[in-house]
Amino acid sequence: MICLWDSQNSWDFSKPREPCGPEPAEAWAALGLSRPPPEARPALHWARREVPPCLPPRVFLPPVLSRHCVHSKASVLGDPAPRGRPQEVEILDAKTREKLCFLDKVEPHATIAEIKNLFTKTHPQWYPARQSLRLDPKGKSLKDEDVLQKLPVGTTATLYFRDLGAQISWVTVFLTEYAGPLFIYLLFYFRVPFIYGHKYDFTSSRHTVVHLACICHSFHYIKRLLETLFVHRFSHGTMPLRNIFKNCTYYWGFAAWMAYYINHPLYTPPTYGAQQVKLALAIFVICQLGNFSIHMALRDLRPAGSKTRKIPYPTKNPFTWLFLLVSCPNYTYEVGSWIGFAIMTQCLPVALFSLVGFTQMTIWAKGKHRSYLKEFRDYPPLRMPIIPFLL
Numbered sequence: 001m002i003c004l005w006d007s008q009n010s011w012d013f014s015k016p017r018e019p020c021g022p023e024p025a026e027a028w029a030a031l032g033l034s035r036p037p038p039e040a041r042p043a044l045h046w047a048r049r050e051v052p053p054c055l056p057p058r059v060f061l062p063p064v065l066s067r068h069c070v071h072s073k074a075s076v077l078g079d080p081a082p083r084g085r086p087q088e089v090e091i092l093d094a095k096t097r098e099k100l101c102f103l104d105k106v107e108p109h110a111t112i113a114e115i116k117n118l119f120t121k122t123h124p125q126w127y128p129a130r131q132s133l134r135l136d137p138k139g140k141s142l143k144d145e146d147v148l149q150k151l152p153v154g155t156t157a158t159l160y161f162r163d164l165g166a167q168i169s170w171v172t173v174f175l176t177e178y179a180g181p182l183f184i185y186l187l188f189y190f191r192v193p194f195i196y197g198h199k200y201d202f203t204s205s206r207h208t209v210v211h212l213a214c215i216c217h218s219f220h221y222i223k224r225l226l227e228t229l230f231v232h233r234f235s236h237g238t239m240p241l242r243n244i245f246k247n248c249t250y251y252w253g254f255a256a257w258m259a260y261y262i263n264h265p266l267y268t269p270p271t272y273g274a275q276q277v278k279l280a281l282a283i284f285v286i287c288q289l290g291n292f293s294i295h296m297a298l299r300d301l302r303p304a305g306s307k308t309r310k311i312p313y314p315t316k317n318p319f320t321w322l323f324l325l326v327s328c329p330n331y332t333y334e335v336g337s338w339i340g341f342a343i344m345t346q347c348l349p350v351a352l353f354s355l356v357g358f359t360q361m362t363i364w365a366k367g368k369h370r371s372y373l374k375e376f377r378d379y380p381p382l383r384m385p386i387i388p389f390l391l
């Protein structure tokens with residue numbers, strides 16, 4: 001008795017797939033045949049037509065040959081797993097392809113989250129949040145809610161594991177990132193000792209704009225902290241711990257740099273005085289209201305406790321009408337707020353912070369815009385990622 005194909009060969013994702021490629025010659029040779037017998041050809045043709053080109057290479061054995069196989073596992077590789085029957089799941093290291101775990105009798109309706117929990121039992125150092133399981137070693141991570149029997153796998157599902165590194169909860173990340181700038185800015189505002197020289201300790205600026213800037217800056221970060229706690233409904237529970245160092249350096253560093261100049265005893269107020277400050281304040285307030293309105297609209301798209309993603313549309317709130325033109329109006333408003341703050345304070349580090357923030361948010365907005373286009377066929381065509389009609 002002959003086994004035609006083994007699971008290692010049939011699931012080599014590194015090889016480019018040929019949707020109508022050559023027959024598995026070795027398989028026919030193993031049967032002592034140089035080519036498929038005539039009766040097998042129609043079946044082969046049928047089998048190939050059924051394989052979408054996006055799927056990884058597999059062997060679909062024609063029905064006529066199944067009697068030659070000893071191992072039913074081999075003969076059905078590539079066929080969808082029989083509905084309702086327990087499946088086997090093997091987990092390989094995505095880098096080394098070393099087999100890390102073999103799970104027997106997994107329920108076909110098990111989710112990836114449940115498989116992660118089973119994997120954790122044998123490898124407690126990799127708790128579920130730090131696991132990424134994929135169908136392809138270099139492919140995208142499967143979602144926790146993906147169901148085994150709906151994946152394009154055979155009776156033995158091969159999943160590839162990547163360690164995402166130590167994780168930390170999003171809420172902790174945001175609280176740390178946002179509480180830092182709030183606190184740091186106030187140190188400079190109150191001119192605590194060892195910043196500007198002894199004679200300025202705990203003195204106060206004589207310029208109104210400096211006090212206004214402190215109010216705006218603090219308001220912005222308090223708003224973000226409250227939104228993190230009470231508004232956003234994040235779909236990911238955690239993020240890699242190493243990101244927090246990078247993000248905190250960015251937020252805390254810029255806050256210190258901006259605050260140092262704005263609260264400096266030798267700070268020069270804006271060129272056009274009160275008029276410039278009033279205009280800037282109006283931009284800042286409008287953009288803050290806009291940003292908050294978009295966050296509320298995004299929150300309302302997702303029922304509590306779910307991870308649903310929908311196309312956001314304008315609501316009755318006029319601030320959300322920007323959704324007609326851009327995919328991420330919250331970023332547009334965020335950038336607008338910082339431009340307002342830069343005009344108000346006329347301070348170079350603030351302008352640089354706005355520019356860096358704009359660059360980063362444009363990259364994210366483009367990614368989110370692409371995802372919307374990919375996910376929703378009826379996505380409004382007029383929208384741009386972040387700047388109406390431009391970008």
Ligand SMILES: NC(=O)c1ccc[n+]([C@@H]2O[C@H](COP(=O)([O-])OP(=O)(O)OC[C@H]3O[C@@H](n4cnc5c(N)ncnc54)[C@H](OP(=O)(O)O)[C@@H]3O)[C@@H](O)[C@H]2O)c1
Nearest residue numbers: 232233234235236298301302308309310312330331334357
């Ligand atoms: N100054 C800066 O450098 C800077 C940089 C970045 C962010 N920010 C500020 O921080 C805010 C939040 O940033 P973010 O990157 O987390 O914004 P975001 O990706 O737009 O997400 C905001 C919230 O809405 C959810 N959401 C987004 N699109 C959704 C959809 N189609 N359906 C359902 N829910 C959806 C998100 O959930 P998910 O968890 O699923 O994404 C998240 O909880 C920004 O709006 C901005 O004000 C500032």
